[in-house]
Amino acid sequence: MVKVNVDMASSFIRAVLPRLACRHLKIGNNCNGRYLYGCNKRWVSSGSDLVQVEQDDSDNEIVVLKMNVKPVNACTAEFNNAMTKLIKDLDADEQSKGLILTSTLPNVFSAGLQLTALHGKSYDEIKEYFSTFQTMAHTLFTSRLATVAAINGHAIAGGCVIALCCEYRVMAEGKFHNGLNEVIVGIPMPAWVSAYTVYALGTNTAEKVILSGKKHTPREALQVGLVDQVVPPDDLIQVSKNILSDLIKVGDYPRRLSKERLRKELLMFSL
Numbered sequence: 429m430v431k432v433n434v435d436m437a438s439s440f441i442r443a444v445l446p447r448l449a450c451r452h453l454k455i456g457n458n459c460n461g462r463y464l465y466g467c468n469k470r471w472v473s474s475g476s477d478l479v480q481v482e483q484d485d486s487d488n489e490i491v492v493l494k495m496n497v498k499p500v501n502a503c504t505a506e507f508n509n510a511m512t513k514l515i516k517d518l519d520a521d522e523q524s525k526g527l528i529l530t531s532t533l534p535n536v537f538s539a540g541l542q543l544t545a546l547h548g549k550s551y552d553e554i555k556e557y558f559s560t561f562q563t564m565a566h567t568l569f570t571s572r573l574a575t576v577a578a579i580n581g582h583a584i585a586g587g588c589v590i591a592l593c594c595e596y597r598v599m600a601e602g603k604f605h606n607g608l609n610e611v612i613v614g615i616p617m618p619a620w621v622s623a624y625t626v627y628a629l630g631t632n633t634a635e636k637v638i639l640s641g642k643k644h645t646p647r648e649a650l651q652v653g654l655v656d657q658v659v660p661p662d663d664l665i666q667v668s669k670n671i672l673s674d675l676i677k678v679g680d681y682p683r684r685l686s687k688e689r690l691r692k693e694l695l696m697f698s699l
């Protein structure tokens with residue numbers, strides 16, 4: 429278990445992190461409410477317009493879940509909580525077997541943490557916000573469902589983490605980036621994110637990817653293992669469905685127990 433100096437972490441979070449991150453992005457503070465957009469699709473129990481769900485196969489076994497937080501799917505606390513609730517609901521629904529995670533936005537899968545949420549907040553508030561993201565990621569990572577990320581645009585930092593929580597990642601060709609740029613924006617990588625990255629990429633590659641903070645093109649992302657496949661944008665969802673169909677062909681009980689055994693060890697990591 430990694431030990432963190434709590435005082436250092438606390439003063440870092442309060443004093444340095446919001447400034448560094450937002451200076452890097454050139455973004456301001458006043459974003460309250462701007463991400464709350466609606467949509468006319470069918471909804472299943474997310475309790476929020478921030479996550480759109482379609483169960484469009486005839487057996488309702490495959491669920492397509494679309495992140496819908498305009499303009500860049502920054503992970504607000506409300507979004508994180510809605511995702512967590514939704515995945516838990518789907519986990520509890522025996523009919524659901526597989527999940528495709530994608531975005532309603534044409535060029536962005538997710539821009540990661542909502543950096544503006546860090547402005548002017550107390551240590552406890554920021555910690556609480558981080559924990560909503562971590563809970564969402566853990567819930568997705570350990571979901572009993574088979575999971576495929578259909579990455580239809582930029583997947584940066586926390587956006588890349590969300591994809592890494594899935595079992596398989598397909599990315600659309602295009603002028604998009606995929607990467608873990610936390611060290612560039614001034615966030616020391618949390619141990620649990622490193623553990624997930626090591627799990628997906630192997631230790632050596634994960635270290636290079638994390639410590640460089642590099643944002644990869646889809647082809648580069650394929651080379652380092654951040655994604656498993658790159659396809660033309662128009663094929664993204666169908667390819668993802670095909671992969672998911674193969675994944676869920678395997679016997680449900682041995683599959684879910686094996687996934688649980690493989691992944692639960694990683695839950696010991698926190699900061």
Ligand SMILES: CCCCC/C=C\C/C=C\CCC/C=C/C(=O)SCCNC(=O)CCNC(=O)[C@H](O)C(C)(C)COP(=O)(O)OP(=O)(O)OC[C@H]1O[C@@H](n2cnc3c(N)ncnc32)[C@H](O)[C@@H]1OP(=O)(O)O
Binds near residue numbers: 441499543561587
């Ligand atoms: C020791 C202490 C450590 C403690 C840590 C412990 C736990 C932490 C828990 C979890 C951490 C997990 C790690 C995750 C970290 C992160 O996710 S940090 C976030 C880093 N994200 C980025 O760097 C992405 C930045 N965005 C972009 O690169 C681009 O916006 C884009 C996604 C490529 C899209 O580009 P484009 O289509 O050109 O759109 P714009 O750049 O014009 O952006 C549109 C508006 O959206 C705003 N915005 C962009 N990203 C964010 C964001 N992440 N949060 C909030 N807002 C964002 C941008 O400012 C634009 O706004 P305006 O229109 O200008 O108002």
